[in-house]
Amino acid sequence: MTAVLPPPPPRTDRRRALDGFARVLRAEWTKFRTVRGWVIGIAVAALVTVLIGILATAGPTLNHRPDAIPRGPDGRAVNDAFYFVHRTLRGDGSITVPVTSLTGMISAGPDMRRGVEPWAKAGIIVKDGLRPGSHYAAIMVTGGHGVRMQHDYVHDTAAPRAVASARWLRLVRSGETVTGYGSADGARWTRVGSVRLPGLATEVRAGAFVASPMDMAPTSHGATFDPAVATATFGTAVLTGGWTPGAWKGGQVGSAGTSGSYTDTLHGGFTESGRGLTVTGAGDIAPIVGGPALGTGYAVENLLVGAFAGILLTAVVGALFASAEYRRGLIRLTFAASPRRGRVLAAKALVIGLSAFLTGLVAAAVAIPLATMRARGHGFFVLPASAWTQARVVAGTALLFAVASVLALAVATLIRRGAAAVTIIVAVLVLPYVLATGGMLPDGPSAWLLRVTPAAGFAIQQTLVRYPQVDTVYTPSSGYFPLPPWAGFAVLCAYTAVALAAAAHLLRRRDA
Structure with a gap:
């Protein structure tokens, strides 16, 4: 007796759809890899990205060491230049002092004029030694932004409105915690902020300080920067806790030239009159961002300047991947073998997108370390970025390659x-990027180009951060995009999604 086997279970519609898409995907991948020109184009895109990135760091060898730029506690490149009148504080303690006046001078070429730079700072500071880049916490009167408490270069807190214009300042150190207070009369105090400085030494330097960054004057294509100096008068300081006895000591921390080239008339110093101090200082305590500070340095995204050329090449391959079958009349065979045209378009997009993604990933991962080595070898510094930020830049560059190639595929399918x-x-992606970042247009139009065109996607590469407490040129020509990294990339993705949807719609409606 012959046994009768049960029939195989029927395949579900979803399973059949997956099997069908896998066959179409395999067919499109075979087409792509067997056309030598497309494969070569992808490889050249990676090579061009790396070579342009390396060549862009070429230039005359500078006479300074790139590692001379101070690094903050988190490894960030910082300005740490100010005039410091200090004593040693062992353990806990406090300092209270009134700032009775703040004046300044600004050097515009050979001329000097009176004026206080808005971010000139005069106040009291607790600092973990005199080494530039060390931990600190400070409360200060500024030239145009009221009373602020700042610490470790990137953190800034505005005083409450009640003491925003106060002139009495107090810092209290308790272990690793430093708390700042402001007062309008020296009797009633308002807390401005409290910060923790991890690893703060038992013995620190504390006292009065003055700094003044360069004065920025905006122009239609950026800004001009003039050296500036500030002078503050401090009243009698009241000290409690473990202060060492003796006279105040004064000296410049860091180099005032970190923020620009200061003339001989803009130098720091201090004098004692009665029980008060008059302190003059220049420089800044802040993170290094764009503008003149990058005159001898690069941000990580500058090392990927060749990416726009690599993206253009992968976009060319993406366009040809879609249009070649129309030109040769082979598209009819493709649709005969795979009648579901939307599935064919999805397979093509996946093949070119993944190929471009891997190309961009390899190119960025190779270009950044090689260009960094070349830049540092010529005496330039590269602004450090966290591991997460660098990973986002590398992956973001790969995504740029992928989405731009899919956009080109969709446009070629449409026309x-x-x-x-x-x-x-070129018109919607490459040209807006070049016009905006190359300084060929005023800042306003440049910013709008990088908001509303697919070129906004290049924001995914940005590592420079805009700090409210640092005045500099926050424009596309200096490396700043008007949209955050992922928001800018979302604009490019939106254009690509619309183009793909339109292409899929027309594929179904018109003849091959």
């Missing part, structure tokens, strides 16, 4: 002409 599709990609 069925590879050359025309590439022209459109």
Whole structure:
């Protein structure tokens, strides 16, 4: 007797759809890898990205060491230049002092004029030694932003409105915690902020300080920067806790030239009159961002300047991947073998997108360390970025390659002409990026180009951060994008999604 086997279970619609898409995907991958020009184009895109990144760091060897730039507690490049009148504080203690006046001078070429730079700072500070880049916490009167408490270069807290214009300042150190207070009359005190400085030594330096960054004057294509100096008069300091006896000691911390080239007339110093102090200082205590500070340095994204050329090449390949079958009349065979046209478009997008993604990933991962080595070898510094930020830049560059190539594929599918599709990609992606970042347009139009065109996607590469307490040129030509990294990339993705949807719609409605 012959046993009768049960019939195999029927495949579900979802399983059949997956099997069908896998066959289409395999067919499109075979087409892509068997066309030598497309494979070579992808490889050249990676090579061009790396080579331009390396060559862009070429230039005359500078006479300073790139590692001379101070690093803050988190490894960030910082300005740490100010005039410091200090004593040693062992253990806990406090310092209270009134700031009775703050004046300044600004050097505009050979001329000097009176004026206080808005972020000139005069106040009291607790600092973990005199080494530039060490932990600190300070409360201060500023030239135009009221009373602030700042610590470790990137952190800034505005005083409550009640003491925003106060002139009495107090710092209290308790272990690793430093608390700042402000008062309008020296009797009633308001807490401005309390911060923890991890690893703060038992013995620290504390006292009065004055700093003044360069004065910025905005222009239509950026800004000019003039050296500035500030002078503050402090009343009698009241000290409690473990202060060493003796006279105040004064000296410059760091180099005032970190924030610009200061003339001989803009130098620091202090005098004692009665029980008060008059202190003059220049420089700044802040993170290094864009503007003149990058005159001898690079941000990480500057090392990937070749990415726009690599992206253009992968976009060309993406456009040809879609248009070649129309030009040769092979698209009818493709649709005969796979009648579901949307599935064919999805497979093509996945093949070119993954290929471009891997190309961008390899190119960025290779370009950054090689260009960094070359820059440092010529005496330039590269602004450090956290491991997470660098990973975002590398992965973001790869995503730029992928999405731009898919956008080109979708446009070529819409118009069925590879050359025309590439022209459109240049017009909407590459040209706005070059015009905006190359300083060819005023700042306003440049910023709008990087908000509303697909070129906004390049924001994914940005590592420079805008700090409210640092005045500099926050414009596309200096490396700043008007949208945050992922928001800018979302604009590019939105354009690509619309183009893909339109391409899929037309594929279903018109003849092959």
